[in-house]
Amino acid sequence: MFNRRPSIRDFILSLVLTVVLASCGTLSTTPTPVPSTLPAAVDRISVTPTNPDIVQQPTPTLASTLTQAPAISTQISPSNFAIEVDNLLDSYVVSGVFRGSVLIAREGVVLVSRGYGLADRGAGIPNTPETKFRLGSVTKMFTAAAVLLLQEQGKLNVQDAVCDYLADCPPAWQAVTIHHLLTHTSGIPDLTTFPEYPSWRATPSSPPETLNRFNGRPLDFPSGQAWRYSNSGYIVLGLIIEQAAGQPYEAFLRESIFTPLNMTASGYDHNLNELAVGYMRDVEADYIDMSIPFAAGGLYSTVEDLYRWDQALFNGALLTPDSLSQMFSEHAPIPGPEGLAYGYGWVIGQYSGHRVFEHRGAIEGFVSLFAHYPDDNVSIILLSNLQSTPLNALYTSLFNQVISDAG
Numbered sequence: 581m582f583n584r585r586p587s588i589r590d591f592i593l594s595l596v597l598t599v600v601l602a603s604c605g606t607l608s609t610t611p612t613p614v615p616s617t618l619p620a621a622v623d624r625i626s627v628t629p630t631n632p633d634i635v636q637q638p639t640p641t642l643a644s645t646l647t648q649a650p651a652i653s654t655q656i657s658p659s660n661f662a663i664e665v666d667n668l669l670d671s672y673v674v675s676g677v678f679r680g681s682v683l684i685a686r687e688g689v690v691l692v693s694r695g696y697g698l699a700d701r702g703a704g705i706p707n708t709p710e711t712k713f714r715l716g717s718v719t720k721m722f723t724a725a726a727v728l729l730l731q732e733q734g735k736l737n738v739q740d741a742v743c744d745y746l747a748d749c750p751p752a753w754q755a756v757t758i759h760h761l762l763t764h765t766s767g768i769p770d771l772t773t774f775p776e777y778p779s780w781r782a783t784p785s786s787p788p789e790t791l792n793r794f795n796g797r798p799l800d801f802p803s804g805q806a807w808r809y810s811n812s813g814y815i816v817l818g819l820i821i822e823q824a825a826g827q828p829y830e831a832f833l834r835e836s837i838f839t840p841l842n843m844t845a846s847g848y849d850h851n852l853n854e855l856a857v858g859y860m861r862d863v864e865a866d867y868i869d870m871s872i873p874f875a876a877g878g879l880y881s882t883v884e885d886l887y888r889w890d891q892a893l894f895n896g897a898l899l900t901p902d903s904l905s906q907m908f909s910e911h912a913p914i915p916g917p918e919g920l921a922y923g924y925g926w927v928i929g930q931y932s933g934h935r936v937f938e939h940r941g942a943i944e945g946f947v948s949l950f951a952h953y954p955d956d957n958v959s960i961i962l963l964s965n966l967q968s969t970p971l972n973a974l975y976t977s978l979f980n981q982v983i984s985d986a987g
Contacts, residue, residue, distance in 0.1 A: 583637045590906040660984040665692045668977055673697045678974065679859070680964030681707050683883035684982055687957050688891070691982070694885060699856035699965060712845055712855040712880045713963035714870075716941025719879040719947045720814050722833060724762055724925025725893070726821050727835050728903040729837040735824040737763065742816060745823040750795050756803045758820060762924040763911040767799035770810040772882065777838065784869045787819050787829075802906045807912045807922065829875055838885075841892045846881040855880050856965035858945015863943030865967055872965025875942050881892075890952060908937055940971065947971050951979075958982055 611697035664683065672678035679697025683690060695707030713896045730736050736745070742756045743749035753768070771777060771794045785793075794812045801808070818829045825832045830848040838846045849855065849870040858865040870878050881889075892898045899907065910928050911919030920929040940953035947969050949962040960978055962971070 716943035721925040814876035
């Protein structure tokens, strides 16, 4: 629902990562094979054991190694690189497989910030860097940041039991902690995999009502003993944020993150038609009531606002060094030979010696990608209102161009 789901068979046979831009559990799209050059974030069906000792320990030196980028540049640097990226993305638009907005920055300088294709085909409205898109699972990095802000305020601790914040907490959840939810090691099953999910995704559902759709189910595994991607876990995190903050999830993010960072074009999507129109190939995507994804995938933003987030986060303007260390620690290994791990709302990996923090998302009509290379001080932000965009292939091409340009 809120992220892609790769084909396990293709993964095993060819070691090729496959992106299915899925937001509804079952899609008519054909998985798009992509090169296995870049780490892919993330929703694997298999379960892998974790080391409980490692899971509980943040990396103490990570915050000191994060790239300290300069303040946001308001001017785009003209270069052959920008022309090459334009040509690449224009070719995707002409081929009918991309429409959206892209921002690429290096060393605090924006190299590319442009919209491509149409935000609304019927009205002929083009995409721009100010166009708003649904983020899908890129929402999770903001949910994780909200938890860490509340921890800094002394209103919760990531090692707290989930049941401390939930009324009528299921007996099976007694050992589940906030840390387990943040790292997808809780064992709480992902509601988007339920066979009945497509039948109610278009129906309004408050977070407590959505919680009741999965809180009576058995855990997939004992908490802390394995890793499996769970949108359900991040929906629970949204409820915990509301309980600890004493205000709605949406209000807390607005007051604690979006307003302080001047992210004026970001917020919670209420199906008010203020965003780009989401498409699946040549038709508008199926409807989803945005009350359902909640803290797992309910936000919208623009590439420019996400760059403000990037600069504030990696400059230490939002979270303390201790919180950053927890956020970007490799808490739980992700199944697969790529050596990926999950932090708090981020996938952590490496490509050709380049360390990367990233997350991807997919929700009806939209796909998204946010990647930050801390050692190279490179950020790649891609938002698309075409759900069938071959995200991995496009991302790989953009990464190769930006690294080649730097060399």
